[in-house]
Amino acid sequence: DVQMTQSPSNLAASPGESVSINCKASKSISKYLAWYQQKPGKANKLLIYSGSTLQSGTPSRFSGSGSGTDFTLTIRNLEPEDFGLYYCQQHNEYPPTFGAGTKLELK
Amino acid sequence: QVQLKETGPGLVQPTQTLSITCTVSGFSLTSYYMQWVRQTPGKGLEWMGFIRSGGSTEYNSEFKSRLSISRDTSKNQVFLKMNSLKTEDTGVYYCARDFRRGVMDAWGQGASVTVSS
Numbered sequence: 317d318v319q320m321t322q323s324p325s326n327l328a329a330s331p332g333e334s335v336s337i338n339c340k341a342s343k344s345i346s347k348y349l350a351w352y353q354q355k356p357g358k359a360n361k362l363l364i365y366s367g368s369t370l371q372s373g374t375p376s377r378f379s380g381s382g383s384g385t386d387f388t389l390t391i392r393n394l395e396p397e398d399f400g401l402y403y404c405q406q407h408n409e410y411p412p413t414f415g416a417g418t419k420l421e422l423k
Numbered sequence: 424q425v426q427l428k429e430t431g432p433g434l435v436q437p438t439q440t441l442s443i444t445c446t447v448s449g450f451s452l453t454s455y456y457m458q459w460v461r462q463t464p465g466k467g468l469e470w471m472g473f474i475r476s477g478g479s480t481e482y483n484s485e486f487k488s489r490l491s492i493s494r495d496t497s498k499n500q501v502f503l504k505m506n507s508l509k510t511e512d513t514g515v516y517y518c519a520r521d522f523r524r525g526v527m528d529a530w531g532q533g534a535s536v537t538v539s540s
Contacts, residue, residue, distance in 0.1 A: 357532070359529070360527075365523075365526040403468060411470045
């Protein structure tokens with residue numbers, strides 16, 4: 317199975333700032349990486365797939381980059397609703413595998 | 424709009440069988456693969472398996488021997504059954520719609536399951 321290593325585990329930032337979350341795959345997954353947001357009491361939300369394609373409804377302040385083994389989720393000009401947990405997931409092969417998550421907290 | 428909702432027992436005893444129902448609305452089960460993913464304190468998010476739009480299934484080898492996924496398209500429901508439960512199966516179980524190639528574009532809020540005597 318492809319192992320996904322996500323960093324950092326925790327991140328503190330203020331509204332208006334920009335942050336980046338990294339995800340590294342144990343082998344090449346081409347461009348096939350998705351990013352999800354998780355918040356308590358809400359359904360997980362797909363933000364980006366295929367590395368950089370924004371899901372319908374995802375604000376343009378979110379962007380994804382990378383290919384092969386290294387990927388980055390960048391959130392520019394943080395809004396209050398952006399704080400929560402973020403997970404990467406490779407969708408290049410089965411089984412799909414997830415990173416351990418990054419908790420984005422208010423500084 | 425697209426909605427998914429899991430319902431489950433909450434508490435299950437070790438060695439017993441877990442049954443969770445995912446009821447969907449806003450789309451047809453015959454048009455999408457449906458995935459099951461769980462989140463446990465020990466292993467985080469884990470893919471469990473899926474049922475194809477045509478009704479065939481695939482399972483993670485980690486669970487293959489004790490997991491079963493089925494559906495009732497007339498009721499817009501997908502079912503997860505897993506036997507021989509252990510305390511480490513405690514977690515939240517999600518159903519999700521597969522948008523394309525393992526990408527899950529709609530999720531339920533999850534069914535919390537505690538395995539304890």
